[in-house]
Amino acid sequence: MTEPAIQVNNLTCRFGKTVAVDQLSLEVPTGKIYGFLGENGAGKTTTIRTLMGLLRPTSGSVRVLGQDPLGGNAPLLQRIGYVSDDRAMYRWMKVKEVLRFNAGLYEHWDKAHAKELLGEFELEPSKRVRHLSRGQLAKLALLCALAPQPDVLILDEASSGLDAIVRRTILEKLIDVASSRKTTIFISSHLVEEIDRVAELVAILCRGRLIVEGNKDSVRASLKRVIFPASASAPDRGPDMHGVFSARQVGKEWQLVVRDLDEKKLTELKNKMGTVPHTIEMSLEDVFAEYTAWAKKNDKDAAATKAA
Amino acid sequence: MFLTIDPNRPLPIFSQIMEGIRLAIATGRISSGERIPSIRELAVELRVNPNTVAKAYQELERQGVVEAKRGAGYYVTGSDSQASQRERRTLLNARIDELLSTALELGFSPEEFKKAIQNRIEDLGK
């Protein structure tokens, strides 16, 4: 078994008193598409900056393609394509100059492919970077990340804030690259639907901590919505009661979200509630929302018990 | 080939793909022996993970719906009527299963279910 393309071990990033990333561990196997989910401020960009060697971890380690990226590891950077969340580049350059600049830096820059992409993305070579629209800038950033034929693509919110057409274009291009070249793709996004479509593995981050990680389908299936019609008794609200994640009363119904629902749990709940439930699969977006809410609630409880 | 994927549906994406292909075969949009899009083409078109498409194709292949021809892609198996027939039956059965489970959920017995269907067909016939 080859080593994973990206390996994060107990990564902690602290800035003064704030802990941006707390004991994060994950692995991205080679050739897979990995979705890194979290709301704004969850610590995704910080993690990615450590992957690119821009930030030194307070503790823990990161490895990309088996190497430490810190301090400008040039041979490693040759094999990574990176789109940053701010799409930083020299704003005075023209599109063609940006291409020429990057072509000079990357050994394996594919000129033909770059030209093809230029056409596909409908970018004008003579336009200056500062005059490009958001969508065009994102496409240009992606172009520069794809043209050097990287082994790993790291995308920080590559399609956030863009219109649906651009997002489609970007996504299609990513799929194309993933299928033709077996590139490992690490995408961070808060657009869960897109991740749902394309990722095989996902991780959900909340306030710097990893909440859940694994195969996308299993993560998605880990939570299920269980609807109980009007019931005599209310469910307990204690912690981890039969693995009930959350419970809400809507009218006479109880809507529960249950983690890792199996027959046993279902039977228990049926008995508890006294009515026959009806299980609904959740979308990844719903799962994400539930996990995030749960993590925040836990934090609050922990802080409350600490204060008490 | 026209297929839509809705990630919000409870059905996993690969299952949706399988269903879509089956439907296409069943309704005759794709005929037996015809080539279906490659994994890559379909993945790009649908904007889903290629491995998901691969999984769907592998399952379809296992079920004998499609076969992989070396270097040439995936093709629908069987002769025209066979494939169509087969799929139609599979799909119908699937729908009947769904309906049956809903009925049972609602508290109807299998006899009542059968009765209800017959009544409905009669009503629609008029």
Next chain:
Amino acid sequence: MKEAWTLLKTQIRMVAWPGLVLLASVASIVFLPENPLSTVAMLATLGSAVLAGPILFGLEYQEGARDYLATRPASPRIVFGWKVLSLAALALVCGFTLNYALVKYDMMRGDYSWALPIFGVVLSFSLWSAAIAVLTRDTVRGVLFGMVSFAVPIFVAYQAKLHLFSTTFRELPWNFDKIRLLPQNELFWHGAVILSPLVVVALLAWVHEWQARKRFSIPYSTVIAFSLYGVYLGFSLWALHNDGRMSVYPWPGPMPVLGKAVEGNKLLYVGRLPKRYMLFELDIENPRGESAPVCVLGATWIGEPQVEYQNAYIKGNRVLLAGYGPQGRRLDLYERQEGQAKPVAISSVMKKDKSVISVQDLSEGRLAICYGARSATEEHRRETSWSVLDITTGEMADLPCSATPYRPPLVILTGARRYRFVETRKRYLNAYQIAVENANSPCHTVPLGIISLPVWIESLNVAFDEKQVAVITLTDSLRRRRDLQLNLQLYDTTDPSNVTVTPVRIPWRFLGAYESTRQVFHRLGIRPRQKRPEPHLTLGGGFLCLESLQRVAVWDVHEPAKPKLLGIVPTPCGWGYPIMTDANPAFSSCWWPGSTTPIERSDGALGFARQNYGLLWLELPERMREHLR
């Protein structure tokens, strides 16, 4: 490699137009010499020096594209290394071209010390620009703001100089306050100012690191910059603390002083005013007090042929004036009585047919008068004869001389000893021997002792004392006219038959900057036309002073075998000319003092009376501290 070149190309492009603008403005500032090649070379050198700072430090921070660059597969260190190398190469090429142009086209005559401050300014300016470029993350702004903000440290330095360094000496009257740019103590202060951008850069690097990495860590560049600056500043402050100060007590009026004597706490001196000669009295212990006139000596009348005195000798209440009158050389002895000077007769008449070469103090109020040729340049061809005059009694007697004078008959008298240059070996030029004789013995007798000076001396300067002779020479240590070194040697003639020599080490600080600059220029092939500045020696009363490049080094040589450096004093106004009576015309062109015993003040300061300035007080910290205890 390819990556580094790509990055460099981009950065060169970024400074292209501001670079051109800068070069053009520099061109308008620089005085354009006639030869175009040297213009180009000068401009390129200056331009590259000016841009060096921003190029080196600013471009990485342009427009916040720092992270962008950090994620490109090019090592920033390699790029930085290439930048430094290429700038250094450019500087070298410019330097050689400049040198070639200057030498070939005979552009620059004279002293190259003008170059030092200009390059100091340029270097400082470029460092400031770099610092601002880093701060504003913009190259153009860096250069523009650098130019403006550079004025701040210059202003601060100037003010500091005015207030810190000027309180210890009065402003000199009558145009004697030419402050030259050659090294003084202020060199180190200037250096500290010039290098002060290091501190700014150090701080900026730290702040930048903090902002970028959000952690409180000190980057290596800060440590290095700070340490370098700290070391230099520490050294400068130490030098400032240990160096002495000079204060000037100016004479009361634009008059040369003809002679002086110290009696107890008073300094008596004779000054030549426009219409008369006056005896003044000054309280040594009160350095800011006023001189009190004592009496008028020898008035001159308008319209009558005037008597012009050149030397004055004071002993007790007697004053001897030596000079020219309408009838030739004359000596006039006066006695002070109740505020008036009464003439006193001298026992024998001066020899009218001979001229006085020198009148030297034999101590105890006795003077030796050397008669000889009319002009000093011819004296070595003529006979000399000596008389001894006792001021207190007015008696003059001949000092017998033997018939055959030695050549050259240059004699210096200091108290009980007479020094004479006895021989010049003709095979080797510039080889000397000094004979030590008893001052009261007849001339040209067998000397008591011989001092042999080293051969191959390019130039020579000697100071004499009764018991010691100090010689400073520029010797060619390796027989090549490249590494000329200054050597200072002290000969102990207390026992003339056994003359011991002690080398006196000249502190590096004294001549260091000048010497190293000179050597650098020399190795680049630039030979400054100006003669090396003459070092001047003063020896007397157990103190040896070496003056050069507006600094004076003072040694305590009461124990000749163990000379002790007391300190270095910067003399911004120069050392001036000594009072004639202290000088010995040992060499025809040299008027520098032979034996001058400094006036010692109770607080430890040493005073040297100068002909035109006034009284220079050297306040050496070590001595002052000792005297306080």
